[in-house]
Amino acid sequence: MSTPSAGETHLFCPIDLRGVRLRNRIAVSPMCQYSARDGMANDWHLVHLGSRAVGGAGLVMFEATAVSPEGRITPHDLGIWKDEHIAPLACVVRFVKGQGAAAGIQIAHAGRKASTRAPWEGGTPLAATEGGWKGLAPSAKAFAPDYPVPEALDEDGIRTVIGQFRAAAERAVAAGFDLVEIHAAHGYLLHSFLSPLSNERSDAYGGRLELRMMAVLETAAAVRSVLPDTMPLLVRISATDWVEGGWDIEQSIVLARELGQRGVDLVDCSSGGLVPQARIPAGAGYQVPLAERIRREAGIRTAAVGMITEPEQADAIVVQGQADLVMVGRTMLRLPYWALHAATALGHDADWPAQYERARD
Secondary structure (H helix, E strand, O other): OOOOOOOOOOOOOOEEEOOEEEOOOEEEOOOOOOOOEOOEOOHHHHHHHHHHHHOOOOEEEEEEEEOOHHHOOOOOOOEOOOHHHHHHHHHHHHHHHHOOOEEEEEEEOOHHHOOEOOHHHOOOEOOHHHOOOOOEEOOOOOOOOOOOOOEEOOHHHHHHHHHHHHHHHHHHHHOOOOEEEEEEOOOOHHHHHHOOOOOOOOOOOOOOHHHHOHHHHHHHHHHHHHOOOOOOEEEEEEOOOOOOOOOOHHHHHHHHHHHHHOOOOEEEEEOOOOOOOOOOOOOOOOOHHHHHHHHHHHOOEEEEEOOOOOHHHHHHHHHOOOOOEEEEOHHHHHOOOHHHHHHHHHOOOOOOOHHHHHHOO
């Protein structure tokens, strides 16, 4: 994949992904709000996500949205496991798209990291007496000493989960989303199939790299099969576990190539989350080199994410061809209108909502 020259492509250049045009390269990273009941989107999601669309982002990603009740991280996760979830999601989608942003949804299964309290309640596992449920995983291996041992999925169970992702994608289409992202990062179910630290299987879904990738590849193919040809498909991965002997960038490059062959349009490059003892060298833009290598060596578009806070920093990532999109997370929690202010800082003319024009200068 060629690298754009300076001045040719920048943070506020539109980008086409299949039949969807993003007005700029700024995406609101999917960030769990833990504010739903029975998986239902509500006024919090409307205001939270809607304000980022008003704030100028090109793509607003809805948080990790569970494909099944047992796939939730907490009892308060957003859900897309039943048809009743479609209408409230569609309400938020309409508003986001009405502000000129594209609406994307991240469909997810928490795997062995499921059934916990919200972060502000401690984030610890829920006991069965507190309404907790058993997690699912490729192997009966707990995430951490204080987590319960998950149930190891058999091959029928894996096929059931893949079917749940497929059905979730169909509901996402019905809700009017512009694109779908599969969550295969941060130690959740699909990531745990990829890493040899969590996948100790000896069947068709474990062992050598080609088999450890199979659950993710089959999920991607199943989701792609129910999306319109014009609808982009993204996959978020943890490009490395940051642990010796775990999933790493070289394996991620192989996976990205295979995903591209199955109709995936962009790989969203995060890292970590599989094991609690990982030593992550967090710092400004610390995951950008992962996105750059995958983009260059796998020949697929990528998104960079992680401690990207300054307009000039985000712009440089795009100008230098390190990634095609910039996912902005916690900075967007602090500054919902970051994209509009970034345009001003970088000297680009971005459309402000008419209602806010008098505050532009």
